[in-house]
Amino acid sequence: MQPNREQRLWMYEHMLVSRYFEETIEKIYLEGKTPAFNMANGPIPGEMHLSNGQEPCAVGVCAHLNAGDIVTSTHRPHHVAIAKGVDLDRMAAEIFGKKTGLSGGRGGHMHIFDPAVNFSCSGIIAQGMAPAVGAALSRKMSNREGVAVAFLGEGAANQGAFHESLNLAAVWELPVVFVIEDNSWGISVPKADATAVPRNDVRAAAYGMPGVYVTDNDPFAIFDAAGEAIARARAGGGPTLIEIETWRLAGHFMGDAEGYRPKGEKDALFAKDPIPRMRERLIAAGDLTAGDDAALAAKARARVDTAIAFARESDYPAAEEALERVFA
Amino acid sequence: MNDKVSVTNERRLTIARAMAEAIAQEMRVDERVFVMGEDIGTLGGVFGNTRGLVEEFGKLRVRDTPISETGFIGAAVGAASDGMRPVVELMFVDFFGVCMDAIYNLMAKNTYFSGGSVKVPLVLMTSTGGGYSDAGQHSQCLYGTFAHLPGMKVVSPSNAYDAKGMMTAAIRDENPVIFMYHKGLQGMGWLGTEPGATVNVPEESYEVPFGKAAVVREGTDVTIVGLAMGVHNALKAADLLAKKGVSAEVVDLRTLVPLDRDTVFNSVKKTGRLIVVDEDYHSFGVSGEIIASVCERDVSVLKAAPRRVAYPDVPIPFSRPMEQFCLPNPDKIVAAFDSIAGA
Numbered sequence: 001m002q003p004n005r006e007q008r009l010w011m012y013e014h015m016l017v018s019r020y021f022e023e024t025i026e027k028i029y030l031e032g033k034t035p036a037f038n039m040a041n042g043p044i045p046g047e048m049h050l051s052n053g054q055e056p057c058a059v060g061v062c063a064h065l066n067a068g069d070i071v072t073s074t075h076r077p078h079h080v081a082i083a084k085g086v087d088l089d090r091m092a093a094e095i096f097g098k099k100t101g102l103s104g105g106r107g108g109h110m111h112i113f114d115p116a117v118n119f120s121c122s123g124i125i126a127q128g129m130a131p132a133v134g135a136a137l138s139r140k141m142s143n144r145e146g147v148a149v150a151f152l153g154e155g156a157a158n159q160g161a162f163h164e165s166l167n168l169a170a171v172w173e174l175p176v177v178f179v180i181e182d183n184s185w186g187i188s189v190p191k192a193d194a195t196a197v198p199r200n201d202v203r204a205a206a207y208g209m210p211g212v213y214v215t216d217n218d219p220f221a222i223f224d225a226a227g228e229a230i231a232r233a234r235a236g237g238g239p240t241l242i243e244i245e246t247w248r249l250a251g252h253f254m255g256d257a258e259g260y261r262p263k264g265e266k267d268a269l270f271a272k273d274p275i276p277r278m279r280e281r282l283i284a285a286g287d288l289t290a291g292d293d294a295a296l297a298a299k300a301r302a303r304v305d306t307a308i309a310f311a312r313e314s315d316y317p318a319a320e321e322a323l324e325r326v327f328a
Numbered sequence: 329m330n331d332k333v334s335v336t337n338e339r340r341l342t343i344a345r346a347m348a349e350a351i352a353q354e355m356r357v358d359e360r361v362f363v364m365g366e367d368i369g370t371l372g373g374v375f376g377n378t379r380g381l382v383e384e385f386g387k388l389r390v391r392d393t394p395i396s397e398t399g400f401i402g403a404a405v406g407a408a409s410d411g412m413r414p415v416v417e418l419m420f421v422d423f424f425g426v427c428m429d430a431i432y433n434l435m436a437k438n439t440y441f442s443g444g445s446v447k448v449p450l451v452l453m454t455s456t457g458g459g460y461s462d463a464g465q466h467s468q469c470l471y472g473t474f475a476h477l478p479g480m481k482v483v484s485p486s487n488a489y490d491a492k493g494m495m496t497a498a499i500r501d502e503n504p505v506i507f508m509y510h511k512g513l514q515g516m517g518w519l520g521t522e523p524g525a526t527v528n529v530p531e532e533s534y535e536v537p538f539g540k541a542a543v544v545r546e547g548t549d550v551t552i553v554g555l556a557m558g559v560h561n562a563l564k565a566a567d568l569l570a571k572k573g574v575s576a577e578v579v580d581l582r583t584l585v586p587l588d589r590d591t592v593f594n595s596v597k598k599t600g601r602l603i604v605v606d607e608d609y610h611s612f613g614v615s616g617e618i619i620a621s622v623c624e625r626d627v628s629v630l631k632a633a634p635r636r637v638a639y640p641d642v643p644i645p646f647s648r649p650m651e652q653f654c655l656p657n658p659d660k661i662v663a664a665f666d667s668i669a670g671a
Contacts, residue, residue: 070410103443113442120409120438120446127429130402137403138410141362141388148406161429164399171394325444326478328502 001227003063003220005287009296011059011219012278012288016300018058018079019275021088022050022250024304025078025095029254037255043096043312046108051079053217053249056274057181058083060222060244061149064230070135070148072128073121074181075110080151081121086114088303092311100314104321118146126152126159129178133165136174136233147175147233154243155186157200166207166241175233177226178241183248188260204241211241217274249273341529342515344376346488347453347507350495351378351415353533355385358413361499364391364400365417365453374419375455375514397427401452405434408450413499418454421508422465424473435504436479450505451498456484457510457557457607459655460519464644467651471555471606472613474506475584481538482584484508486559487527488515490582493536500535510556510607522560539586543595547577550665551595553618554605555581558656561637562605565661574665584614589621593629596622600631603664605656610638632668637661 003011025044032042039045051058054076062083065071073080081091087102094101095109102114110123118135122128132150139146156162157180169176180200184191197203204211210232212225222244229240247269251258258266282288288296341349355361363378363385369392372379382390393400397418404414418424424431431452438446458467475482481503485491491509498505513525544559545566552562559580566576577595581588596602602622604615615636622630637656645651 070406072406101443103441103445106443107441111437111441113438113446115409115442115445118410120442122434124429124433127402127434130399130430131406131409131434133399134403134406134408134414135410136406138407138412141407141412142360160426161398161402164394164396165402167394168396168399168403172391325440327481328439328444328447328449 001224003223007063007223008282008287011063011223012282013296013300014059014083015055015219015275015278016297017303018055018082019052020300020304021078021082021307022052024308026050026254028308039255045097048109048254049076049252050250050254051076053247053269053274054181054183055079056217056219056222057151057179057244057246060219061179061226063223064227065147065149067117068146070118070132070146071151072132072148073119073151074128074153074156075121075123076153077110077112077121081112081114081119084119085117086112086119087116088307089310090114092307093314096311096314097316098311098314099317100310104325105317106325126156126161128152129161129165130168132176133169133174136169136176137172140174147177147230149177149179149230151179151181153186154180154182154184154191154200155194156180157203158195166204166209166239169239170207170209173236173238175236176239177229177233178239179226180241180243181246182243183246185248185252187252199243201241201243209239209241212243214242214244217244217246217272219274219278247272247274338528339531340526341488341492342376342521342526343485343488343491343509344373344379344514344516346492346529347377347495347509348379348381349529350492350533351499352381352384354496354499355381355389360411360413361415362389362391362412363415364393364404366393366395366419368392368417373417375509375511376516377453377509377514378417397423398430401427402430402434404450405430405438405448408448409438409446413449415451415453415499418452420466421454421456421470422468424470432477436477439503440479447502448504449502451495451507452504453507453509455511456508457512458644458651459512461646461648461651463646467644469508469608471508471584471608475614479504480585481505482508483538483582484510484556484584485582486513486556486580487525488529489527490536492529493534494538494582496533497535497538501538508556512557513560522557524560524563536582538583539588541582541588541591542580543577543591544580545576545578547575547599549575549599550601550603551577551579551592551599552603552605552661553579553581553592555584557607558605561656561658561661564658568658568662569665574669576665587617587621589625592618593622593625597629600629601665601668602630602634603661604634604636604638605661606636606638607656608639609641610636611641613638635664635668637664
């Protein structure tokens with residue numbers, strides 16, 4: 001299954017929006033945090049996990065989804081949220097802790113909920129998986145259309161929730177797809193030191209479901225694998241486990257000195273940054289001219305700038321709003 | 329039993345049967361309601377509270393799960409957020425250790441973290457309590473553990489009338505509800521049962537609203553506050569005290585979240601003395617919270633220091649004499665009163 005031109009351009013455009021968004025957040029995050037780095041300071045306090053480099057996973061999968069489909073994501077959620085169509089203005093405002101944010105500033109960057117497009121995420125490793133299974137169960141039981149996709153990191157494949165969720169999805173034949181973004185690092189621990197098998201897709205066999213490994217952070221190969229899995233889920237064929245080789249171009253979080261990376265690794269990763277690779281590929285295929293590319297880039301920047309301006313200009317919530325919304 | 333709707337018959341039910349009836353009645357009128365958990369299908373629940381459901385509603389709506397509490401409770405959160413109304417069983421509350429993230433990080437926080445745009449109408453029913461030598465991984469109450477964490481309602485009935493009405497209210501609630509049922513009140517012959525929990529239950533559907541404690545016995549000399557099994561111990565203690573000429577008022581909290589502090593306070597204002605009975609651990613729990621809520625409001629209503637009859641801060645032992653030594657009982661409540669009677 002290969003994307004058509006419209007899909008290819010959609011994927012590229014959302015990769016651009018995601019990257020500009022992260023680069024902009026990165027700059028703003030450092031405001032107020034120099035010369036002494038203190039996570040509590042600046043317009044964006046708290047932990048910040050950037051998704052630079054992992055954009056192909058988000059667009060290759062979400063190209064097959066519509067607003068009614070369910071996605072659960074991780075502590076590193078921005079690229080997936082953008083590809084799923086989360087309201088970017090309100091997401092940015094949430095990241096700034098503003099009243100206009102998706103949850104009025106209660107959640108922040110690791111707790112983004114946009115029920116209009118059925119997107120949510122959790123800051124706890126692997127804990128978005130079971131809710132995706134449950135949402136798929138909900139659709140199946142109530143005969144409503146829709147598949148659920150749970151994104152997770154490769155480190156999450158060693159959590160109990162991973163195995164419980166795969167088994168439950170398989171034994172109940174639910175329309176859910178599990179997508180592992182294998183960036184090869186669990187904060188500072190390399191995959192080989194933490195996981196007994198080189199590739200987690202083989203673990204699918206333990207639960208009687210198809211498992212696929214996609215190499216080289218390739219958006220089209222991801223599109224292909226995800227398309228097949230999602231089509232199978234929609235047709236009642238049950239769950240699939242996909243693991244994607246991807247690259248974390250940033251640290252685990254902002255402020256991470258990344259002393260654990262082998263020498264030269266970052267340079268090697270930047271040399272195969274998926275954004276310029278995608279651009280060259282589209283130009284070579286005749287999908288895109290340099291002029292088109294500049295226009296798309298300008299459009300993406302404008303979209304991000306609008307969202308950031310909305311976030312900056314929005315008011316903080318009144319402090320006592322902290323006491324509201326505990327219950328529905 | 330206050331707030332009783334018209335009782336048109338003398339039908340007596342156990343808590344187990346009352347819970348199953350409430351679930352069945354909601355399943356008949358709301359197709360979003362379904363049940364899942366371990367052994368809740370053909371077996372009807374280890375503690376009988378889902379008996380008859382799979383026969384009426386089938387295996388798609390009454391789902392036996394794998395032994396995967398993280399998986400199926402997390403799935404219930406996802407299903408509830410997507411518009412379903414799952415009723416899920418955690419067989420023993422002691423098992424919360426293998427699935428607490430799904431409970432307190434997802435179920436209890438998703439509404440807040442979504443600014444109210446995501447609702448999680450989920451009932452998590454779970455058994456509590458000991459007294460039958462099952463030791464400390466199958467006998468705890470853990471009321472305080474759950475009531476302490478914001479974002480979920482926590483209820484525990486002392487009798488079948490309340491159990492049915494509170495289960496109905498729980499299923500209709502837009503929020504997650506931890507429905508804790510005490511094994512010793514459940515009416516399972518093999519567990520030994522408090523007969524006072526088996527009471528008349530109307531056939532029609534009704535709700536017992538959350539946040540309303542019940543004054544189950546009126547008195548003037550001391551207020552004894554408890555919930556679930558604690559209420560029965562309190563009532564027995566009140567009988568013993570009556571023989572000594574002491575008039576005890578007994579308050580059944582019924583729900584911990586929300587907590588009816590007013591009813592407790594007004595009772596203590598009348599009696600001037602407070603004893604809290606709690607089968608959960610002594611420290612940092614329900615008993616301390618009840619006492620604090622009276623003292624913070626107006627300490628002068630107390631004629632004597634408040635007392636608590638709670639489980640000592642030790643893991644629950646297996647051996648009968650040791651476990652029975654640790655459990656609250658009517659004699660301990662009477663002794664607690666005697667220690668403050670002179671005030």
